[in-house]
Amino acid sequence: MTGASGVGKDTIRRAALLDLPNLFYSISATTRPQRSGEAHGKQYYFYDRTTFEKMIADDDLLEYAEYVGDYYGTPASPVKTALDNGQDVLLELELVGARQVKHTYPSAVMIFIAPPTLSELERRLRGRETDSEEKIQKRLARAREEIKAVTEFDYVVVNDTLTDAVADFSCVIRAERARAKHLTLQDITSFLQEF
Amino acid sequence: MTGASGVGKDTIRRAALLDLPNLFYSISATTRPQRSGEAHGKQYYFYDRTTFEKMIADDDLLEYAEYVGDYYGTPASPVKTALDNGQDVLLELELVGARQVKHTYPSAVMIFIAPPTLSELERRLRGRETDSEEKIQKRLARAREEIKAVTEFDYVVVNDTLTDAVADFSCVIRAERARAKHLTLQDITSFLQEF
Numbered sequence: 001m002t003g004a005s006g007v008g009k010d011t012i013r014r015a016a017l018l019d020l021p022n023l024f025y026s027i028s029a030t031t032r033p034q035r036s037g038e039a040h041g042k043q044y045y046f047y048d049r050t051t052f053e054k055m056i057a058d059d060d061l062l063e064y065a066e067y068v069g070d071y072y073g074t075p076a077s078p079v080k081t082a083l084d085n086g087q088d089v090l091l092e093l094e095l096v097g098a099r100q101v102k103h104t105y106p107s108a109v110m111i112f113i114a115p116p117t118l119s120e121l122e123r124r125l126r127g128r129e130t131d132s133e134e135k136i137q138k139r140l141a142r143a144r145e146e147i148k149a150v151t152e153f154d155y156v157v158v159n160d161t162l163t164d165a166v167a168d169f170s171c172v173i174r175a176e177r178a179r180a181k182h183l184t185l186q187d188i189t190s191f192l193q194e195f
Numbered sequence: 196m197t198g199a200s201g202v203g204k205d206t207i208r209r210a211a212l213l214d215l216p217n218l219f220y221s222i223s224a225t226t227r228p229q230r231s232g233e234a235h236g237k238q239y240y241f242y243d244r245t246t247f248e249k250m251i252a253d254d255d256l257l258e259y260a261e262y263v264g265d266y267y268g269t270p271a272s273p274v275k276t277a278l279d280n281g282q283d284v285l286l287e288l289e290l291v292g293a294r295q296v297k298h299t300y301p302s303a304v305m306i307f308i309a310p311p312t313l314s315e316l317e318r319r320l321r322g323r324e325t326d327s328e329e330k331i332q333k334r335l336a337r338a339r340e341e342i343k344a345v346t347e348f349d350y351v352v353v354n355d356t357l358t359d360a361v362a363d364f365s366c367v368i369r370a371e372r373a374r375a376k377h378l379t380l381q382d383i384t385s386f387l388q389e390f
Contacts, residue, residue: 112375155373168373175370178350178363180307 003113004143063100198308199338
């Protein structure tokens with residue numbers, strides 16, 4: 001899932017995880033300092049730059065990027081383990097990271113969370129009262145850029161009312177699980193044999 | 196939607212129609228005699244053979260077939276009107292009819308409703324206490340044939356527990372509505388202009 005800051009990604013994701021069994025949320029790694037109330041392995045995996053750069057060198061990250069001097073990335077190993085265990089994996093990624101993951105896992109389903117309008121997104125960002133005016137303008141500029149890539153995505157969930165957005169998002173995952181193309185040859189064989 | 200007699204298509208469809216706005220269920224036409232309690236335009240559109248054959252000749256049917264001496268088919272005009280009005284159209288079809296409609300509307304989404312097992316389907320057919328042994332065997336033979344075509348479908352909803360099957364079915368329609376490929380050029384343009 002990809003979408004602008006303030007569009008409601010965290011809320012939608014948390015609701016979907018409660019709603020759907022067998023869904024694994026991948027926690028990102030970062031070099032940014034741990035804030036009070038945050039725990040290693042909860043909000044992020046917190047690493048120092050040396051460790052993070054070794055992970056990059058060892059190809060231990062599915063995707064990574066540097067923002068304002070800090071690294072952010074997706075550790076590959078928990079994702080692989082979850083997939084091996086037959087779980088679906090939910091990643092929350094910037095556009096660039098989403099493209100990297102799609103490259104590694106072409107069957108990945110890309111969901112874009114869009115605000116109903118840019119002015120509504122602006123209203124929500126101001127409502128959080130956490131960001132400076134400069135940061136709000138930067139976030140809006142980025143949202144304007146990312147929305148241009150909407151056609152690269154498989155699904156667009158518009159977060160107008162939260163209840164509908166959560167239902168749409170959960171339904172996308174539920175429906176994807178019901179896709180006939182995901183039936184393996186073994187599924188079909190055993191299905192037909194029983195018939 | 197396609198699936199064997201007794202698999203629960205009617206129940207799933209009725210629940211989905213209550214659950215989802217803007218979904219139009221297309222009523223079939225038939226030449227079989229109207230039974231007591233049935234109304235023209237409710238269970239079926241009831242026509243005599245001459246009228247039905249004129250509809251075939253005039254290309255007024257999306258698909259049709261003859262079973263045990265009676266015609267069954269989908270009137271094209273209500274479907275076209277609903278689509279023109281921006282509604283999604285739900286058709287309940289035999290495999291052959293589903294293939295015909297897919298040919299006319301390649302963007303049609305094909306959903307197969309499968310029983311968890313053939314023996315469970317047999318149990319349900321016997322539970323209805325409406326069919327002769329011969330009819331039950333015919334229905335099971337047909338189910339065995341149709342399941343072989345499961346890979347032609349986009350989605351497979353297994354009706355094991357009804358609540359899950361209804362949720363899966365409704366979610367398929369909800370998710371399909373959120374597909375980015377359904378965004379028109381106009382949608383995207385107006386979306387980007389607002390941004």
